[in-house]
Amino acid sequence: TLDVAGPEGFARFVIELKDAQCLLFGAGGLEQIGRFDAANTAALVSELARILSRSARAAELLALDNPSSALRVEARVPILTESEPYPLGARGIQVEANTASPEYEIRRPGDPRRLDNSLVLEIRASTEVYLTIADVDAGGNINLLFPNRIQAKEFYPQGRIPGGEIVRIPDSLAPGNRAAFNWDLSPPAGVDTIRVFASESRETAQLIRSLIEQAALAALHEGLTEAVATRAFVHGPASAQPPASGGDWAATSVTITVKE
Numbered sequence: 001t002l003d004v005a006g007p008e009g010f011a012r013f014v015i016e017l018k019d020a021q022c023l024l025f026g027a028g029g030l031e032q033i034g035r036f037d038a039a040n041t042a043a044l045v046s047e048l049a050r051i052l053s054r055s056a057r058a059a060e061l062l063a064l065d066n067p068s069s070a071l072r073v074e075a076r077v078p079i080l081t082e083s084e085p086y087p088l089g090a091r092g093i094q095v096e097a098n099t100a101s102p103e104y105e106i107r108r109p110g111d112p113r114r115l116d117n118s119l120v121l122e123i124r125a126s127t128e129v130y131l132t133i134a135d136v137d138a139g140g141n142i143n144l145l146f147p148n149r150i151q152a153k154e155f156y157p158q159g160r161i162p163g164g165e166i167v168r169i170p171d172s173l174a175p176g177n178r179a180a181f182n183w184d185l186s187p188p189a190g191v192d193t194i195r196v197f198a199s200e201s202r203e204t205a206q207l208i209r210s211l212i213e214q215a216a217l218a219a220l221h222e223g224l225t226e227a228v229a230t231r232a233f234v235h236g237p238a239s240a241q242p243p244a245s246g247g248d249w250a251a252t253s254v255t256i257t258v259k260e
Contacts, residue, residue, distance in 0.1 A: 012055065015048075024051065026138065026191055033138045033190045055140030061212070062136060062193055064221060064251060071250035072126035073198040077102045077119070078168065101191065101257040107184040118173055119183040121194065121254065127163035129198040130205035131156070134212050138190020138258065144212050145183060145194070152180035159205060189260045199249040208249075224249060 005011035013033075014025040022044055024034040034051060036044050107117035123131065133146040146169055147159040155178055161167045170179035199205040204224070211220035 012059075013052065022048075024048065033188055051139050053140070058136040058140040058142055058193075060221070061134065061142060062195060062253065064195075064197075064224060066224070066248075066250055069248055069250040070126075071129065071198055071200065071248050073123065073129070073196060073250045073252050074125075075121055075123045075194070075196045075252050075254050077254060077256065078122045101255045103257045103259060104185045105259055106187055106189065113173055113182060113184065115173065117185050119185065119194075119256070120173065121169050121196075122166050123161065123169065123196060124166045125161060125163055125198045127200065129161060129163070129200060130202050131159040131161055131169075132197040132199070132205055132208045132212070133169070134195045134197075136193045136195065137188060138192060139188045142212060144209060147209070148181060150181050152178060155179045158202060160202075185258050189258050192256050192258055194254040194256065195251060196253070197249060197251045201247055201249075204247060204249055 012026075014029040016023040016025065017038055020038050022036045022038040023032060024036070025032055034047070036047055038044060103116070104119065105117045107113065111117065121133070125131075131146060132144070135143045135145050137143070147156075155171070156167070156169070170182055171177050172179070173182065197205070197208050199208065207223045208220065211223065
């Protein structure tokens with residue numbers, strides 16, 4: 001079913017009929033997600049159902065959080081120079097709040113890799129963790145970005161990063177970078193949300209990655225809830241028994257705008 005938002009409601013999508021075309025926009029009504037032939041009703045309904053159902057699943061992923069976590073994880077898009085991302089720890093660079101989403105262009109086949117069509121993230125966790133990075137695109141598709149099957153074996157094996165340090169993923173936009181991969185922006189245009197999960201436990205990280213790839217988000221929610229409960233459970237007085245370790249996890253997001 002499709003619920004129409006009332007005057008006081010919140011619409012996750014905006015649908016506009018114009019010149020026999022059905023235009024689908026994001027919640028703000030500015031970023032176009034899709035354009036469909038309104039004359040072909042069956043195809044239109046099928047395509048809208050596909051996008052809206054995927055978006056609902058993506059919303060479940062973005063809602064996964066662990067407010068009781070002792071972990072702290074930060075993620076951001078670094079400020080880049082024309083030749084290369086600035087060196088980690090360079091003077092004069094500081095993290096500041098910015099409510100505007102960084103803007104990128106879709107990288108077409110044959111286009112040179114530029115700062116505005118290939119993504120780099122800088123991530124810092126409060127302790128040594130296993131990272132999992134997923135992308136939720138404007139159409140609601142969920143893609144596991146890191147770890148991936150093509151990265152170099154020595155590039156943060158199993159997604160494990162040190163604590164307290166800023167790490168860059170991938171490490172460079174240049175050909176032959178240490179990561180052995182790049183994140184090039186591809187269709188659809190719109191707002192993408194990058195979800196970053198950090199886990200003390202390799203088993204929890206593997207659970208997150210496996211269920212994201214299967215889009216089994218209900219099972220993922222159940223598994224992460226169980227991990228938190230296992231970590232928090234102790235026998236006897238809290239003062240006498242420390243919490244079980246290894247199950248703690250945390251998540252954060254970075255939002256970017258992708259344009260044609």
